[in-house]
Amino acid sequence: MKKYEALFIIEPDAASERFDKVKNEITDNIERVQGVVSECEELGQRELCYAIRHHKEGFYYLVKFTIEPNEINKVRDRYELSKDILRFLITSVE
Structure with a gap:
């Protein structure tokens, strides 16, 4: 098994109203394919450099x-289909 980090920018409306549901979706997608989540960190809401889907802010979440x-x-593939996730980046950790 290999270690990864994923940074998500979540739609601010989803972060305020449905944030727990979105967090569970993120971790469930990993666990569904026998992945193990070791740490989750909420990095807060931040202003974006440019608008993404008409949003100028997003909630950052690190897994x-x-x-x-x-x-x-x-x-x-599952994260790309989510309407609540504006952007995400998955990187491998050495």
Whole structure:
């Protein structure tokens, strides 16, 4: 299993109203493919450099996890379909 970090920018409306649901979706997607979430950190709401889907702010959320490298694309595909996630970045940790 390999270690990864994922940084999510969540839609500010979702962060205020449905934030717990979005957080659970994020971790459930990892655990669904036998990944293990080791740490989650809320980094707060920040102003974006440019508007994403007409939003000038977003809520940043960091997740550290381990998963088999061949399963990472399944996780990535699910996040791309989410309407509440404006952007995300998944990087491997050495």
